[in-house]
Amino acid sequence: MVKVNENFLKLEKNYLFINIAKKVKAFSEAHPDADIIRMGIGDVTLPIAQCVIDAMKKGADEMAVKETFRGYEDSGAGYDFLREAISGYYGSFGVTVKPSEIRVNDGAKSDCGNIVDIFSDDNTVLITDPAYPVYVDTNRMNGRKVIFADSNEENGFAAMPDKSVHADIIYLCSPNNPTGSVYTAAQLKEWVDYALENGAVMIYDSAYEAFITEDGVPRSIFAIEGARKCAIEMCSLSKTAGFTGMRCGYTVIPEELTVKASDGSEVSIAQLWGRRQGSKFNGVSYPVQCAAAAVFSEEGLRQTKENIKYYQNNARVIASALDEMGIKYTGGKNSPYIWLKCPDGMGSWDFFDRLLEEANVVGTPGAGFGKNGEGWFRLTAFGDADRTREAMERIKKMSF
Ligand code: PLP
Secondary structure, eight states, rough: OOOTTTTTGSSSSOOOHHHHHHHHHHHHHHHHHOOOOEOOSSOOOOOOOOHHHHHHHHHHTTSTTTTOOOSSSSSSSSSSSHHHHHHHHHTTTTOOGGGEEEEEEEEEEHHHHHGGGGGGOOEEEEESSSOOTTTHHHHTTTEEEEEEEETTTTTOOOOOOOSSOOOOOEEEEOOOOTOOOOHHHHHHHHHHHHHHTOEEEEEEEEETTOOOOOOOSSSSSSSSSTTGGGGEEEEEEEHHHHHGTTOEEEEEEEOEEEETTTTTEEEHHHHHHHHHHHHHHHOOOOOHHHHHHHTTTTHHHHHHHHHHHHHHHHHHHHHHHHHHHHEEEEEESSSSSSEEOGGGGGGHHHHHIIIIIIEEEEEGGGGOOOOGGGTEEEEEOOOOHHHHHHHHHHHSSSSS
């Protein structure tokens, strides 16, 4: 009789967004006139830049012409024109990544989850807590041992390595979801050194790099010396260019990243990943890759930056309201997320209920992202500017 992978049965039930939806539904049924403002889900709301859509349409038109029609993509790693555009984008912030080191995918979630296929199940995985839940879930699905590095108020939600603890795979995310915190170059150097000392591979999620505004906050792990020997970077156009409904991202694995196999041979991680993707991943459609390449054109970057500025402005509105109220928070500066400390020592869900009932505003309880999230709360800057302002005015009227 077939057996299921029982690791799935041991996964924590992911009730976070289901519970939120249930609570919001019950509230709006009880208060049909309530004007609810949603600042919970981490999805973008602005439309995609026109030049990007034009490029996708042109790509689609080419599919209707015999001479320009394209079937299976040969390499499965992404068309050269897109990998070259991404490589050029890295160059614009001073990081050298070769087109051949880039693999195009359908978004960072897939690669963050699937990359574990190429690593043995007896590795110990270190994940900062709180974290984007995909890191924990995908490793637990394989029964891998997961340990945590605490991100908390004391360290500004930027956990640092504990040299007395060994890890084989390390997940870092900067700018961070959910806390909006970032690592400085000096902090990342400590993590890179720790990874090298442990013979570990770091999986670095830079899905929010486009939101970085401060100097000294790297937009890529490859800005750090030594990272090419230990890190894999995952990035996405979802939040950079509004691609959550288009689906395109990219993963960078440097040529230097090799790991010793049990027979003593040096194994290229890029080759292993290429082998995995060749068998299990279909690639990204040609029109979407045309659109993605247009994001990195001069006009594409200009237009997408406008959208990011809009969200950054929302983040400033949220942050300044919290400043006025004397509520502690991280994020907002280099991130679309603001991670606030629930006032009066309230628990995350208690604060959720009060915000919904008194201000008719929906956010995300921090407890849903790990144990260190309890007592904290995530607001996102991805909403409409007027509604964001309105939400913060309502919150300011609450008494804590
Ligand atoms: N990584 C982080 C930290 C995220 O917050 C998200 C999405 O919210 C992703 C990756 C996934 O992005 P994508 O839409 O590219 O799969």
